[in-house]
Amino acid sequence: MSRYPWWDLHARLREECASVDLTHAFHPGQPHFPVFPDEQRSQVFEVERDGFAVHRYELVGQWGTHVDPPSHFVDGARTLDLIGVEQMILPLVVIDVSERVVDDPDTVVRLEDVEAWEAAHGPVPEGSFVALRTDWHRRWPDDDAMANRDEEGVAHYPGWSREVLEHLVERVGVAAVGHETTDTDPGSSTSAGDYGLELYLLQQDRWQIELMAHLDQVPPAGALVVAAWPKPQGGSGFPARVFALVPRARP
Template identity: 60%
Template sequence: MSPNPDSSEQLPGLWAAYQQHLRGATYTDLTHAFFPGQPRFPAFPDQTFGNFVSLANGALFEVHQYGFVGQWGTHVDPPSHMVAGGRTISELSVNEMLLPLCVLNVSEQVKADPDYRPTLADLEAWEKQHGRVPQGGFVALRTDWHQRWPDRERMANADAEGVAHFPGWSREVLKALLEERGVVAVGHETTDTDGGMSSTRDGDYSLEAYILGRDCWQLELLTNLDKVPETGALLLASWPNPKGGSGFPARAVAIHL
């Protein structure tokens, strides 16, 4: 006789945990659907997209053909993206794809200052409310910048001189997270880790290089962080497995109650 699917006590292994905790949880997609013409890093070419064969033309299959750089849409940056000899996508452990998720919310500060970067005071306030950031976790920076998607001009928020103004991480907070709390990875809603002024005015990508240089990875262009609790959720992140890949579109999901 097969076990009763409504009785977690009879289910083997992790099925009981799924039945009790995950089956009825909320699954929030943190990923933008990508398409030609979307917001992107200025130096990148646009995506190409078309039919290889089409049902409409009498083919047996519908097969699309895509062309895009690895860092396209919501994507993963492994260490090899900026570190020679760093881990590639195919070398990232699958154990790192399901992690405790912490959301550091600085959206109110960003409303007043689009160039805002989180401070240690922001992190300390989060930990005063929620407890210490867990070792081996994933920290997402919530700025609500995702609400500007898919408007390329609003995402860049450039001034008359062409300098972009959007939020980024700060070295002091990243150092506290990576070196003291021992997080595995971080993520954000914008196209760059370092913020608009650093990347477009100064050509400074040192914070992204710092993250990847610590053998950590990151997700860029996240969305819907405003729909996720600041603590208690899990991040499920996945991506294809190109051998030696230095970046690829990713799918990220927050699992929460």
């Protein structure tokens, strides 16, 4: 044991945990909210010509796997720079509705899904990060597959429900939620211009991660999520880097 306990802890984490990247790499032309402009990227300096490489990125904050702070929907609410770093590493709870999504892409998470999780794993921890697994990430980066629109232009993808969000926020006291789809609300709602679930969540001073990836590679309970992003003053959203620390199976 060294004189620095936290270094020992880091060594234990490397030995006992695997890291699972929950982030899509963003790029021009990827799926995005229809009214947003596409990413513009240019190379300002090149190694061969200048000795170093630098890119200029022009993109909206809600781009790729990204964080939405309360200020995204609520004037005067917490902005990105006001979310403390202590909230960037949290217990990870994964509610899995992916089997139901196969037959019903419009499905939403139900309170009985949370109750089933708790029956198997115990109470959802206060201050945790609850992710909704739908396996929708497998459709990335196909814009048509992500939107899954019918002939009338209505999108069909899964989402949260009011009853579950109210339970997680008001009874459990979670810190944040995340999902693999482009929106908190299911596609049938967003197609009608209804983003009421996202509004509710952000009004409660919670933050969220959208367009997560690879939730099928983490267990429903027992992992930690690490979510980090740049610190723009007054920022209303930004691409995030998110990963899970997953305990390795013991022999």
